[in-house]
Amino acid sequence: MKRVAIQAEDFDVGGELAALEALGGGGVASFTGVVRGGNGLVALELEQYPAMTQAQVGRIVDEAMGRWPLLGVSVIHRFGRLEPGARIVFVGTASRHRTAALESCAFLIDWMKSDAPFWKKEHFAGGATQWVAARDEDAVKAQGWDS
Amino acid sequence: MKRVAIQAEDFDVGGELAALEALGGGGVASFTGVVRGGNGLVALELEQYPAMTQAQVGRIVDEAMGRWPLLGVSVIHRFGRLEPGARIVFVGTASRHRTAALESCAFLIDWMKSDAPFWKKEHFAGGATQWVAARDEDAVKAQGWDS
Amino acid sequence: MAMLSIVYFAWVREAIGRDEEQVERLDPGRTVADLVAMLAARGGGYAEALGDTARLRAAVDQRFVPMDSLIGEAKEVALFPPVTGG
Amino acid sequence: MAMLSIVYFAWVREAIGRDEEQVERLDPGRTVADLVAMLAARGGGYAEALGDTARLRAAVDQRFVPMDSLIGEAKEVALFPPVTGG
Numbered sequence: 001m002k003r004v005a006i007q008a009e010d011f012d013v014g015g016e017l018a019a020l021e022a023l024g025g026g027g028v029a030s031f032t033g034v035v036r037g038g039n040g041l042v043a044l045e046l047e048q049y050p051a052m053t054q055a056q057v058g059r060i061v062d063e064a065m066g067r068w069p070l071l072g073v074s075v076i077h078r079f080g081r082l083e084p085g086a087r088i089v090f091v092g093t094a095s096r097h098r099t100a101a102l103e104s105c106a107f108l109i110d111w112m113k114s115d116a117p118f119w120k121k122e123h124f125a126g127g128a129t130q131w132v133a134a135r136d137e138d139a140v141k142a143q144g145w146d147s
Numbered sequence: 148m149k150r151v152a153i154q155a156e157d158f159d160v161g162g163e164l165a166a167l168e169a170l171g172g173g174g175v176a177s178f179t180g181v182v183r184g185g186n187g188l189v190a191l192e193l194e195q196y197p198a199m200t201q202a203q204v205g206r207i208v209d210e211a212m213g214r215w216p217l218l219g220v221s222v223i224h225r226f227g228r229l230e231p232g233a234r235i236v237f238v239g240t241a242s243r244h245r246t247a248a249l250e251s252c253a254f255l256i257d258w259m260k261s262d263a264p265f266w267k268k269e270h271f272a273g274g275a276t277q278w279v280a281a282r283d284e285d286a287v288k289a290q291g292w293d294s
Numbered sequence: 295m296a297m298l299s300i301v302y303f304a305w306v307r308e309a310i311g312r313d314e315e316q317v318e319r320l321d322p323g324r325t326v327a328d329l330v331a332m333l334a335a336r337g338g339g340y341a342e343a344l345g346d347t348a349r350l351r352a353a354v355d356q357r358f359v360p361m362d363s364l365i366g367e368a369k370e371v372a373l374f375p376p377v378t379g380g
Numbered sequence: 381m382a383m384l385s386i387v388y389f390a391w392v393r394e395a396i397g398r399d400e401e402q403v404e405r406l407d408p409g410r411t412v413a414d415l416v417a418m419l420a421a422r423g424g425g426y427a428e429a430l431g432d433t434a435r436l437r438a439a440v441d442q443r444f445v446p447m448d449s450l451i452g453e454a455k456e457v458a459l460f461p462p463v464t465g466g
Contacts, residue, residue: 014161017179021234026183029176031249032164033466036173046466047390049458052442077466087168089466098260102178102253109245113465117439119390120464131391134462180380193380194304196372199356224380236380260379264353266304267378278305281376 001072001094002061006053008080010087016074020094023071029101030092031109037084040125046079046088049117053077060111064093067107068100075108077116081123089113148219148241149212151204153195155227157234163221167241170218176248177239178256184231187272193226193235196264200224207258211240214254215247222255224263228270236260298365300333302343303374306350309343320365326352327361329371344373351376384451386419388429389460392436395429406451412438413447415457430459437462 001023005011013032020028035044061073072094082088091108095101120132148170152158160179167175182191208220219241229235238255242248267279296319307313320329327347334344344350347361353372354363365371382405393399406415413433420430430436433447439458440449451457 012161013164014159017160017177021179021181022232024181024184024232026181028179028181029252030164030179031177031245032168032175033245034168034171034173034175036243037171047393049387049389049439049442049460051456052439052458055442085169085171096183098178098180098256099253102249102256105176106246106249109249113245115444115463116465117389117460117463118465119461121390131461132464134464194307196301196303196353196356196374198370199353199372202356262358262377263379264303264374264377265379266375268304278375279378281378 001074002058002065003072003074003076004054004057004061005076006048006050006057007076007078010078011076011090013087013090016076016090016092020072020074020092023094025071025094025096025101027096027098027101028092028094029098029105030090031105032087033089033109033113035082035084035086035088041084041122042125043084043123044082044088045121045123046082047119047121048077048079052117056115056117057112060108060115064104064108068093068095068104069097070095070100070104073104073108075112077112077118079118148221149205149208150219150221150223151201151208152223153197153200153204154223154225157225158223158237160234160237163223163237163239167219167221167239170241172218172241172243172248174243174245174248175239175241176245176252177237178252179234180236180256180260182229182231182233182235188231188269189272190231190270191229191235192268192270193229194266194268195224195226199264203262203264204259207255207262211251211255215240215242215251216244217242217247217251220251220255222259224259224265226265298368299370300329301370301372303372306343306374309339311339322364322366324365325362326354326359326365326371329365330361330373333373349375384454385456386415387456387458389458392429392460395425397425408450408452410451411448412440412445412451412457415451416447416459419459435461 074092076090093105221239223237240248240252297316354368383402440454
């Protein structure tokens with residue numbers, strides 16, 4: 001099973017995980033990213049490169065499925081305006097081996113956080129906005145998986 | 148938030164994760180273990196040491212919360228007769244740091260799989276039964292976290 | 295007279311045919327291994343379950359301990375195979 | 381005449397004031413950096429957005445590429461800040 005969804009709508013984490021559990025592997029790992037509040041943030045606006053996103057995410061999922069013995073992978077990424085507490089990104093992996101499920105989940109979320117073609121703009125109370133700068137530590141972490 | 152449940156009943160993974168998402172950390176990791184079928188397995192029977200389980204699991208959760216900056220941990224383990232496809236164990240962790248959420252989730256599930264006071268008996272079609280032997284690899288993996 | 299509870303799990307419980315029993319409290323210098331040897335000497339299911347300590351694990355008052363641990367003033371000793379987790 | 385699409389994202393798009401435009405296809409020996417320099421020379425928002433290539437990333441036909449990559453026969457070049465993921 002391979003599922004990649006780039007969407008504006010929220011998603012049902014329990015339902016996504018149930019589909020992975022049903023594959024019979026015995027182990028399902030997940031990571032869900034949620035918009036953090038604080039500093040007067042009222043919303044995060046996610047812009048994407050639609051022609052690229054689906055293909056890029058699909059490619060990295062294929063890479064994970066080649067590296068680890070996975071029965072299924074589900075990746076969801078939202079775009080548009082998201083308020084604090086809203087889910088942004090979900091990665092779920094199913095395997096007969098819990099280490100494979102956990103490591104591939106970490107690999108995929110690292111990639112999603114550093115290399116997926118999304119840009120985030122913060123909207124603050126009072127109307128100020130700011131594009132989020134890329135964090136070097138994310139790029140370093142994703143590169144750590146290359147060797 | 149710290150939640151430890153040792154129970155016969157199934158649980159709602161989506162609901163458990165929603166509670167962790169609501170803590171505001173931004174990242175929630177999980178692992179769910181499911182009974183694998185195959186080789187004519189009709190059920191897995193999980194026996195526990197009730198006076199010990201809750202305290203032991205609580206202690207390892209405290210240890211994880213000391214090692215990683217976690218906002219919440221939820222651990223659920225079922226006992227009794229479970230058929231293939233049934234959930235056995237769930238670990239969910241919430242943190243501001245996705246590495247902390249993922250690593251602590253892996254740490255806790257390794258411990259649950261190797262050191263939690265449960266014993267598994269396999270029931271096969273035709274009535275044969277067999278106690279599952281402890282796997283050395285699990286013990287080695289859990290020890291890997293000691294240093 | 296002070297008593298010590300012994301609890302059994304998994305195939306140890308099945309071989310012995312009970313999940314719990316009381317014995318007189320041992321001399322404080324005795325170890326878990328001493329208790330196991332004393333029980334195994336009863337023969338039958340006890341010998342079958344407890345004859346080979348390499349296959350056994352123990353807990354004293356709900357804490358995992360090595361077989362050579364002193365029982366001391368403990369109230370409960372548990373004897374069981376290595377745990378197999380979730 | 382063959383045309384090349386250029387697409388912009390995030391603050392690059394905002395500074396330029398548009399998300400897409402068409403230009404005449406360049407000589408196949410030109411690189412992404414050559415295209416960026418040509419656009420920055422227009423001044424105004426273009427200069428602001430594209431004046432410092434160290435702050436930019438690019439994709440050619442939906443593949444991330446270094447700035448010194450040849451554009452060749454590509455149909456679409458995208459210019460944007462480093463991605464910030466999910």
